[in-house]
Each structure stands twice: as C-alpha cells, then as structure tokens.
C-alpha cells in the first residue's frame with residue numbers, strides 16, 4: 467500500500483516555507499473553525515495572531531483529534547457501546563494514532579520548534595528486530611539484518627553469475643561488466659568466485675552466531691562465521707515484500723517523536739488556542755448566506771448545551787466520513803466529493819509489559835518487527851530505552867481486510883487475539899503482560915476511519931480544497947500527504963490563505 471502511494475506521488479517534499487503572511491486582516495472579521503485537531507488549532511492560531519476573531523467547535527472533551535496518546539486513567543469510547551479503560555503505569559503511553567515524524571515534514575517540525583515541543587529519535591528500521599512468517603523457518607522469527615544481508619548476497623550472486631557468463635552483454639558493455647562484477651562483489655559481500663557463503667566477511671554484515679561474536683582475551687574470543695539463509699528459502703518466505711518497507715521516502719532515517727507522546731504537539735497548540743475551543747459541541751448543520759455562515763451544534767454527550775455560531779467564514783476540518791452525514795450547505799459537487807472519499811482502516815494495540823524483555827533478552831531497541839500474522843507489526847518503544855521497565859509495545863497495527871475482522875470483535879476478543887499472535891514471536895508475552903488496549907479506528911465516533919484515500923484525485927481534489935462561498939475544508943484529507951500530520955498543517959495554512967485573500971479582497 468505504502469509503495470503504491472509513493473508511486474502515485476503522495477511522497478513529495480513538504481512545500482512549507484513558513485506561516486502565510488496575513489497582514490491587513492479586516493477589523494472585526496470572524497472565522498468559525500470546526501474541529502480542534504492539529505489542522506483546526508493551527509488555522510485558529512494563525513488567524514487569531516493575524517487579528518481575526520476566531521472560535522472553534524469541537525466534538526470531544528479533549529483537543530488534538532487523531533493526534534492522540536493514551537495514558538493510564540484514560541477511557542476510550544467506541545461505537546457499539548464498547549468502552550476501554552487504559553491501565554498503564556505512570557509515565558507509560560501508546561501513540562494510538564500518529565507515532566512518527568519524517569525529517570522532511572518541515573511544517574510540523576517547525577511548529578514543534580516554535581511551540582517548544584521537545585523531540586527525540588523514533589527508530590523505524592532496526593536490523594535486530596524480526597521478520598516473521600507463519601509458514602517458513604518453523605514459524606520462528608528471523609532477524610531482519612540476517613534476512614536483508616542474505617537476500618542482497620543471494621541476488622547479487624545470481625546477477626554476478628549471469629554477468630560473468632556474458633548474459634548481460636545486451637544491457638552492459640564489456641568494460642562496465644568488469645565494474646559491475648566488482649560492485650556486486652563489494653555490495654553483496656561475495657567471495658573471489660562471486661559466491662555468497664558463510665565467512666567472517668559476511669558475518670561482519672549479517673551478524674555472528676550467538677556464541678561466535680568477537681570477544682577479548684582468550685576465552686571464546688575469536689569470531690566465527692554465521693550460516694546464511696539460502697536464497698530459495700528467502701524467496702519462498704516472501705520476506706522481500708517487507709524489505710523496502712523502511713526505505714520509502716516517508717520512512718527515511720532519522721524520524722522523530724515528541725518526548726512524552728505525540729499528543730504533546732496537540733497540547734502545545736492547545737496552550738495557544740485552548741481558550742477559543744467550545745468542547746462537547748457536535749456540529750450538525752452549516753448554512754451559508756450572503757453575509758456569513760451559521761453553524762448549529764448540539765451537545766455530543768449528556769450535560770452540555772447546544773447552540774448556534776455565526777461568523778464571516780468557516781474552516782471545516784471535520785473528516786469527510788463524519789461531515790458527509792451532516793447537513794452542510796455547499797455545492798452539490800462538493801457534497802458528492804465528501805460522500806465519496808474513502809478512508810483507510812486501522813486497528814492499533816498498546817500492550818504494557820512488566821519488563822522490557824525485547825531489550826534485555828533479545829537486544830531489540832526500538833524499531834518494528836513485521837509478520838504475516840494479522841497483527842502485521844510489533845513496534846518497540848523508542849523512549850526510556852535500557853530502563854528496567856515497564857514498557858509499552860505497539861502490539862498490532864492491523865490494516866487491510868484484517869482490520870474489518872477486528873472491527874467486528876469486542877475489545878477483549880481483540881486483545882486476546884493480539885496476545886495470542888504476539889506470543890508466537892515473543893514467548894515472554896503471557897508472563898510479562900500487565901494491561902492492554904486495542905483501538906478500532908472505524909469505531910471512533912468522531913472519526914469513523916483512519917485516514918483518507920483519494921480514488922480519483924484528479925477529478926475531486928480541487929473541488930474539496932477550494933473555498934465554497936464562505937466555507938473551506940482543511941485537514942489531512944485536503945493534502946497530498948494523507949495520513950500525515952504534515953498534510954493537516956499544510957492544508958490548514960492554505961485554508962487560512964484562502965480566507966485571508968477573500969476577506970482582504972472584499
């Protein structure tokens with residue numbers, strides 16, 4: 467999915483050049499912002515700083531939207547009446563939505579800098595994490611670094627054989643064949659006969675056997691070669707499907723995470739605009755007129771009050787999954803696009819373990835294990851490395867059709883399923899598990915999905931991103947960076963630009 471999205475052009479460098487110039491805001495001009503996720507709060511902050519009168523209507527009692535970190539004491543409510551209490555120890559958390567920030571997400575990094583959100587490194591690729599197939603290697607996990615080095619060795623050996631026999635002469639000149647052979651030998655760690663075999667040279671890349679790493683003194687000091695995995699086994703295991711995962715542009719190292727959880731970014735925005743937010747306000751209707759916009763809202767939960775807000779302009783960051791079910795007064799074309807935009811599915815699990823056994827027992831510090839089990843991924847925390855514990859693992863990041871299977875389970879069934887799969891990779895699971903939470907994003911009432919997926923961007927995107935009378939959409943979905951906070955911020959800044967241009971031209 468990720469590589470398909472990359473090839474569709476969803477992986478462009480952020481065009482962020484700083485906040486827009488909003489000089490000359492007409493006095494008394496008002497803007498109502500719908501939704502207090504990052505897009506809504508960023509738009510509100512820039513508009514207020516420029517002199518606009520702003521208010522935000524937000525469904526939840528918290529700000530941040532999908533920028534959400536679960537900690538002990540939190541409660542999650544899902545559609546269907548499911549409720550989960552998070553029972554993590556003090557200081558432990560799971561980023562149940564966004565968890566990593568690419569180094570080229572310039573807007574997000576700049577706002578973190580300006581709003582004093584400390585960042586630390588997020589480990590994406592870890593050669594000591596695992597690849598796992600239920601059908602191969604006896605169902606035992608294989609170190610990613612072993613599989614990677616051996617796969618590169620295996621295919622470079624094959625290519626070297628072909629080049630040596632002159633089979634590539636149509637594609638590579640005689641002179642270049644010499645260089646190609648030299649490069650394959652160096653890149654694949656092939657021997658002088660262009661074979662990839664067990665040797666101290668290959669061990670230096672794939673790793674040493676458990677009792678054969680280089681030591682000191684006399685006792686067990688001399689290193690020993692490790693045995694590569696045969697190419698045919700690697701081919702059949704289909705581990706190669708996972709090997710490009712960490713190398714997509716969006717996952718290039720280094721990546722970052724806020725210290726203390728992703729929601730620290732939301733808290734930072736909230737410090738700027740928290741006073742503008744009306745919580746527990748479920749927007750139900752937007753009506754546009756010659757002179758302004760009227761928004762109706764009702765209490766999202768018992769005990770609140772409904773109301774009506776009028777403003778000159780409206781920036782709406784409510785996801786289209788929800789918005790398409792509301793009474794929104796926009797052009798029929800924009801309504802069609804709202805209804806048709808598809809959102810991906812995802813289920814994420816956080817599992818608190820008493821001990822950081824992945825570090826102590828298996829020397830896995832951060833990074834991700836990939837498996838053909840429905841849980842798909844196990845993510846190891848990049849915070850508090852080397853501490854005694856506890857620690858919270860990302861126990862599952864389920865996507866694709868499997869996510870719909872999880873959507874139909876109760877939280878308890880999901881948790882049991884996640885644990886029973888995870889223990890196939892880490893047998894320590896049952897002994898070390900203390901508490902867990904599994905969120906199905908389709909069941910989140912204010913979201914109903916994970917992130918947007920444009921079927922026909924060429925036909926629909928401009929309609930969604932262009933101001934309709936006095937109403938303009940913003941958010942992750944109004945960007946070429948779907949599923950990334952950077953897209954939310956960039957779209958918010960563009961919505962602000964559109965409002966400002968309209969307001970100053972009148």
Ligand SMILES: Cc1cc2nc3c(=O)[nH]c(=O)nc-3n(C[C@H](O)[C@H](O)[C@H](O)COP(=O)(O)OP(=O)(O)OC[C@H]3O[C@@H](n4cnc5c(N)ncnc54)[C@H](O)[C@@H]3O)c2cc1C
Pocket residue numbers: 500501502503504505506523524525526529530531532533562563564565566567747748749750783784785788812814907912913915916917940941942943948949950951952953954
């Ligand atoms: C599982 C998952 C993993 C992700 N991973 C990453 C990642 O690693 N890195 C990254 O950068 N991004 C990631 N993202 C994407 C990122 O979370 C989003 O792009 C971003 O947070 C969206 O911000 P937003 O303001 O556009 O929308 P939201 O955060 O969805 O804000 C919309 C707001 O509207 C409110 N709302 C909804 N309905 C109503 C209503 N009727 N009335 C009033 N308010 C309403 C909601 O409560 C919410 O606060 C991930 C997302 C998910 C779900």
